[in-house]
Amino acid sequence: MAADMCAGRVVVVTGAGRGLGRAHALAFAAEGAKVVVNDLGVGLDGTPGSDSPARNVVEEIRAAGGEAVAHGGDIATAKGAASLVEAALDTFGRLDTLVNNAGFLRDRMLVNLDEDDWDAVLRVHLKGHFLPLREAAAYWRTESKAGRRPVARIVNTTSGAGLLGSVGQGNYAAAKAGIVGLTLVAAAELARYGVQVNAVAPAARTRMTERAFADLAAAPEDVAPLVVWLGSAASDGVTGRVFEAEAGRITVMEGWRPGPTADKGDRRTPAEAGDTARDLLARAQAPGAVYGAG
Template structure:
């Protein structure tokens, strides 16, 4: 290894299993001291145990690294604040935040309960926002005191948030929200020495093995990009979304103006419709929603 993150202190949320575990181990292998956060919940967010986080800590220590477990709920103000405090009190600094925690409650829209909507939005969107808010407050204070800040945030979105995914309206909405949060945070926090990017990973984990049975890429295939984005070596890269799967890395390009028509005055409904159809004929077709087919959808 190159010790790319030597001396850095890294928080990884949802790090007890899957992608988060792979990220935590990869950062530790590159010399980082890692705060391993995980509630130990099931795929739907039920239950809770500190065992997964502690096992990852023990793996890191057995390999000669430094790590500490954190079992707080990062979608709560208290849990997110204590997460940042754990890094500062244990290691005296914080350099990188990897927001990764999440779970699924998949349903078609007409069957999606309000509780399932709220729970998924809470863990993904609030679970990104609150740790980011508390970490950013620390970095802003450091910057205002004249101390150099070389901070990194890596958020976790999904192809579901970029293209949509049948049966995952709550998850897709949450992951799309994370992209918006990433862009705003990158714009607001750059002045304090903080870079914010997002990844849309594709890997076989507990969350994906049922929904995408043919997916064979490993979580460990995604982590090298996350480590680089979380290191000082990524200087100048912010406000970007990357898709990572196996050996493939793609810079995702989001909404931007396409074909435009300007009448210079108010359209009538018929005129607006005719103009819209003409513009659509010139525009690039949208990407296919995951799980959708031309004649309908794959699952009911």
């Protein structure tokens, strides 16, 4: 029997055919949401696959008594992102929550990273967040201006790689760091329309992480509860935040903020700037270790 945290809500989850996205879609459905399950069905590196994982997840949801529809469009294109929102409106008549999750990896050390691999990863992760976000936001802005203020939620997917860096993943780390910046801007711009925007950095064993982090035992299902809560009306007042979630651990990540400062009141020489910088660094907190740099 479904719980009711998301009863009546319509939720879109991108990249929901496998791994984290699948866990999110099933968890939202278990809480009473109607779910649009998006997945392009590509391989780990973004090359075309032969199956339709989105339809499989829809069948799981329906078999459990829920409501869901599959969407196989490319959300990193304007047409695909628009059709994603249209799928929710045409099938269920509304949209309440967008979970941006789609992505793939093309890991290389920077000196071996091809331009195509850079572009492909930035496209699916960063552009694939921006375009669905923009389409959903336009719908909610229209609703708000019509006097139907939404209780809307966007949950973006960043990564520890975007927060701390990850050796061999320069393209992925840059995209995931960009998603944090996008989250902060969207939270500030969309609040007037009743939209809350947050990001989650998940740590879970999926096909994207099993090679890089073979010892990672946390399951995607461990991350989904936080995503469901952030995507529900129960998270009222929480926006512009980044959370890390792994197994039973949830951490509020605290980003860039001013640390030690020195103001001479006049221009420094390069030598003076260097002396000042070293003095400030001696009083500053050390950065977190880059993944894989040990």
